[in-house]
Amino acid sequence: MTAFDELMAFQRETSALGQIAGRLGWDQETVMPRGAAPQRAEEMAAIEAVLHARRSDPRVAEWLDQAAPQDEVGKAQLREIRRAYDRAVKVPADLATAIARTTSAAQGTWAQARADEDVSAFVPVLEEVVSLKRQEGEALAQGGDVYDAMVEDYEPYTTGAQIAAIFDEMRPRLVALRAAVLERPEPAALTGSFDELTQMRLTQKLAVAFGYDLNNGRVDKAVHPFSSGSGLDVRITTRTSETDPFNCFFSTIHEVGHAAYEQGIDRDYLLTPLGRGVSMGVHESQSRIYENQLGRSRAFTGWLFDQMKDAFGDFGIADADAFYATVNRVHNGYIRTEADEVQYNLHIMLRFDLERALMAGDLQVNELEAAWNDRFKADFGYAVDKPSNGCLQDVHWSVGLFGYFPTYSLGNVYAGCLYQALRAAAPGLDAQLAEGDTSGATAWLREHVQQHGGLYAPREIIRRASGVEPGPEPLLDYLEQKFSGLYGL
Structure with missing residues (x-):
């Protein structure tokens, strides 16, 4: 040898x-x-x-x-x-x-x-x-820089200062869009009771619809949804709430995005450094594009509306257009994983700044709850009501994942670039999604991103796939176009 x-x-x-x-x-x-x-x-x-x-x-x-x-x-x-x-x-x-x-x-x-x-x-x-x-x-x-060393675990070749610069570019347009949306009438929220066993049956169907291979995976329940494993054994978890089936469905689609990335990597790379996702930012680009640009699109939510009617009967939403508005409702909330697309990245920016301060020694752990609550009130305009909706909501810090949080927003940025290229490459995408068929989109992502695993550096794989230098403009353009249409801005 x-x-x-x-x-x-x-x-x-x-x-x-x-x-x-x-x-x-x-x-x-x-x-x-x-x-x-x-x-x-x-x-x-x-x-x-x-x-x-x-x-x-x-x-x-x-x-x-x-x-x-x-x-x-x-x-x-x-x-x-x-x-x-x-x-x-x-x-x-x-x-x-x-x-x-x-x-x-x-x-x-x-x-x-x-x-x-x-x-x-x-x-x-x-x-x-x-x-x-x-x-x-x-x-x-x-x-x-200690925090830069932490980030390297999750997003190689990226620094805290680079992330901060991206966030500084994003924040003004996100805040302006949120302010404009919140001045408009809010779509109806989902109400009622939704059997949790029925949710799990439908969530299995959603997983398969997005290309998850159950011969090499499984769907279980956990407090905090996650994806685990690579290659031939890639597992996901979701969670259920009797009053909020969207939590289950979109958590599942999100985690399937992660799992599909791992399942889609070239099998020649199995159990090698290239046989896993190249970074958490690229990983999040897959989970977020599955969950949001595809899963929350008007075309796909039309199909999901019919699936929910078949599963639950009349659940109080009049038609597919109203359902699309409900799925994408911008509203006040504490929980990052339940946040709408407009406000999600603001939740990440809060965590990024706090954990960066913790690693620098500028913030002590016994000051964290007060710092979180003050920052949340300043950013969102209302007070945290209980710790599980505040600094205790995420598992990440308990397991030492400092430097992980910003990759969620980097994933959104990357997803914006990829979606722009996907739309140009697949003009018939909406017709497919309206039938619950995601194969055109997922095959494009497998070919241009997933199969390569760790072959290319994070920004390089996004550049190769999208044809543009990764940056937040495509994401911000997508959000402004989508929510201007939804809210009549």
């Missing part, structure tokens, strides 16, 4: 172990007995110790020095392995293990604190998570 062959064989074993760790996380969120949390924390710490040892194994450096890739794919494999190795060797093994153990336990603490509306019960463990993640960020940054 050549050095390249030995390196790739070693990498495949490491990736397989990483998939096992991911499966433990899926189990913890879905079916693990609550009392198993302390043991699971030790299990997660143990497997992270093994993974860290492999990722920082000195042989990797030797193989990288000796490897001679023969093609573009091989060069990309080495690029990603080297990037991961350079990061791994900077983090002490005991710190990596401590982070895995602490965040596994913190997840359960967060869930209970959220259920009890008790921020004080969560603060001590979050302080420990923040401290450990700061240590990790300092080790990775080596004198540079």
Whole structure:
């Protein structure tokens, strides 16, 4: 075997172990007995110790020095392995293990604190998570910006300052659009009771309609919807509410976007660094375009209206046009995952600024609730009513995902670019969507984005697919056109 062959064989074993760790996380969120949390924390710490040892194994450096890739794919494999190795060797093994153990336990603490509306019960463990993640960020940054080091985990080759500049460009047009929309009469909200078993049956149908392969996946329920795994085992979760089936349906479509990306990657890349999504921003571009530009379109919501009538009978919405307005209703709300397209990115900007301040040490954990509530009141004009609608609503910080939140909005930006190109390439798209057929759109995304996995850098894959330099203008144009039409602006 050549050095390249030995390196790739070693990498495949490491990736397989990483998939096992991911499966433990899926189990913890879905079916693990609550009392198993302390043991699971030790299990997660143990497997992270093994993974860290492999990722920082000195042989990797030797193989990288000796490897001679023969093609573009091989060069990309080495690029990603080297990037991961350079990061791994900077983090002490005991710190990596401590982070895995602490965040596994913190997840359960967060869930209970959220259920009890008790921020004080969560603060001590979050302080420990923040401290450990700061240590990790300092080790990775080596004198540079700690938050930039965090972002690199989720959106390679991107800095906090670059993200802030994009957000500064977006904010004025988003705020102006929201102000104009909120001056107009609000469409009717969905009311009534919707059987949760019926929701799950319809959500399975939606998953399949968007191309999710259930032979290599499954749909379960969790407190916070997520997608897990890659290659031949890609699982999603959703959640149900008796009074809000949209939460279930659009969470499912969103997570199917993530899962379809992983399922669509070239199988030759299985269990290699290229065999997963290249960044969370690109991942979010898939989930957001599935959920919003496709799933909340006038064409597709017409089909969904008929499906809901068949499933639930008369549910109080007169026709498909009224249903489209209800699905896209701009309204006050606390929850990021339930936010309309106009206001969603404002929720992300709030989290971005707060977590950036936490990592810089400018904001302490015991000040977080007040800082969140003050910022929310300033941005949205009304007060947070309870912690589960405020700083306890998201799981991300409990599991140490600092630097993850801004990728949601980067995903929206990327989705705007991709949708502009998709519309130009598929003039018959609306007719297909009106029949519940997403194959034209999903096949285009698979060809231009998903199949490549990690072959290209994040901004490069969006540039190649869309033909434009990634930026927020296509997204903002799409939002202004859509909501001006909906609200008669």
